[in-house]
Amino acid sequence: GAGVSQSPSNKVTEKGKDVELRCDPISGHTALYWYRQSLGQGLEFLIYFQGNSAPDKSGLPSDRFSAERTGGSVSTLTIQRTQQEDSAVYLCASSAYSNQPQHFGDGTRLSIL
Amino acid sequence: GNSVTQMEGPVTLSEEAFLTINCTYTATGYPSLFWYVQYPGEGLQLLLKATKADDKGSNKGFEATYRKETTSFHLEKGSVQVSDSAVYFCALDGSGNTPLVFGKGTRLSVIA
Numbered sequence: 001g002a003g004v005s006q007s008p009s010n011k012v013t014e015k016g017k018d019v020e021l022r023c024d025p026i027s028g029h030t031a032l033y034w035y036r037q038s039l040g041q042g043l044e045f046l047i048y049f050q051g052n053s054a055p056d057k058s059g060l061p062s063d064r065f066s067a068e069r070t071g072g073s074v075s076t077l078t079i080q081r082t083q084q085e086d087s088a089v090y091l092c093a094s095s096a097y098s099n100q101p102q103h104f105g106d107g108t109r110l111s112i113l
Numbered sequence: 114g115n116s117v118t119q120m121e122g123p124v125t126l127s128e129e130a131f132l133t134i135n136c137t138y139t140a141t142g143y144p145s146l147f148w149y150v151q152y153p154g155e156g157l158q159l160l161l162k163a164t165k166a167d168d169k170g171s172n173k174g175f176e177a178t179y180r181k182e183t184t185s186f187h188l189e190k191g192s193v194q195v196s197d198s199a200v201y202f203c204a205l206d207g208s209g210n211t212p213l214v215f216g217k218g219t220r221l222s223v224i225a
Contacts, residue, residue: 004156006156033212033213035215041217042202042215042216042217042218043157043202043215043218045212045213045214048212056212091156091157093157093213101147101159101162102159102213103159104149104156104157104158105156106154106155106156107156
């Protein structure tokens, strides 16, 4: 498709499990961003990729969070040993260059039981 | 650092009412400013943007003017519709390799 694709759209898992969230950006977009949207908290920046490198990881909330991007395309966000406070909608966005408008996917709704 | 402050919601309006959602920013340099909209169950969509002072962004009847003197980018629409019910986010893009800085969002509900 033409837009940013995220999978799964919903994920329910038990506390302590690891989860992997996937983002497939718009073809040709070099910049990729992960955000977290918690109820009533707005959008929280997590990490940003330019190509395969991550110049800004400042938003990752703890060392349980990691992300990678391969081939300048698909990115995965991994959360290890999930906690209930990790429950949120995780949004991915991509842009042609780092200072161009970002295009968002529909997000992954993560629920930790 | 860069920051965005927008009016808290929720905002409830009757159909055809006038809408204003205030947004002010703090930034060094000359940022670009954006409004994004999130309809229920969907991701964010770019609604409009402005890249320099006095620019007016417009789309779907919505407008916002980049006011450097008041560091504001207020969103307006002359006559809202039920289909405009959504969460609206003001955002700033500083120069260089920086991600967007978002406001906390304003939920708009339009009733018939």
